[in-house]
Amino acid sequence: MADELVHYEVRRGIATITLDSPHNRNALSTRLRAELTGHLKAAVHDDAVRVVVLTHTGPVFCSGMDLKEAGGASSDQQGVNEFPAILEQLWTSPKPVVARLAGPARAGGVGIVAACDIAIAADTATFAFSEVRIGVVPAVISVTVLPRLLPRAAHELFLTGETFDAHRATTIGLVNRAVPADDLDTEVTRYTDMLALGAPNALAATKRMLQDPRPTNLGEVFADMLELSARHFGGPEGQEGITAFVEKRKPTWVPTD
Incomplete structure (x- = not known):
């Protein structure tokens, strides 16, 4: 539907889930979380789906939780309970999930990247665990991020909140490949084609x-x-x-x- 914040399409066994809320940098608003949850469920329960691709419109993959919604809200309203469920959906999906990043990921967005089985990023994408810089702790995303990251890098980047590029993200285990932006779709297709060969x-x-x-x-x-x-x-x-x-x-x- 045109007014959705998250779109869903299935073609040749590939379910493509697209975050489409560029006005707030694809932040994890209440509505976006609900739509993302629903589409992930649909992909898992559709026998025609073999692989899931999680992608985005706009220049940013996902900026994390919607801070405009979170200000002054209770823990439940901030999505503290909903967001872990999304990370668990991605992590435990019986279908392989590929993250396609044409732009930056921050905070909760990095948690989503880590929860996917394979992550392909444009080499212009950047990442940051920015939580400590606004007085919060990257606790929830640590569940999916820490199994991916080298321990020294995790300490450095969680504590400093420093922005790092896609090439560093590959060396520390956060993403699988960093490629030129023009090659991103080709590389994602290469991986989905390989995954679709699996039973x-x-x-x-x-x-x-x-x-x-x-x-x-x-x-x-x-x-x-x-x-x-x-x-x-x-x-x-x-x-x-x-x-x-x-x-x-x-x-x-x-x-x-």
Whole structure:
């Protein structure tokens, strides 16, 4: 719909969710949070969707929470409870989520980037954990950001609030690739095409495996991984993938239109 702040489109197995609130730099207003939540749910529950791309209009990816709304508001009104749910949706989505950044991300916007599985940024994009400079703590976003960042970089950037560029963001683990702006869409498509080749259940199980804490006992780890491997090797997707490989064709799960 034209009056939405967040748009949703599905094409060839790719669900594109677009933040479209450039007047406030795609800040996480009450309305934007609600629409984003709804579209993420739609993508997860749509069997036709294989990969989710989170992108934006305007020069800024996301400036974080809407501070004009937050001023003088209670914790609930500030979205303290809603925003973690959005980060959890992204982090636990069984479909891979790719963040496409043509512009800056700040505060909560960086938390969203970190919650996505893969992040591709234009090399002109910048980032900052600006919370301490307005007297607040980057507590909620730390849940998704800290697993991505090198510890020394996390201490430096959380405490100073310094702005850093996309190339540094790649070296510290926040984004996967920083490319010239003209190459951004091509690079995002390269990743979505690769992800769409993966079997849906295998991708979901692999995401869970990557996120689960590992026991300290290696015997337990190997036992769990052997069970996981055998279950998918002998399952419908594994058998279809093997058959397709032998028959030199694409598996049935690869989107064709």
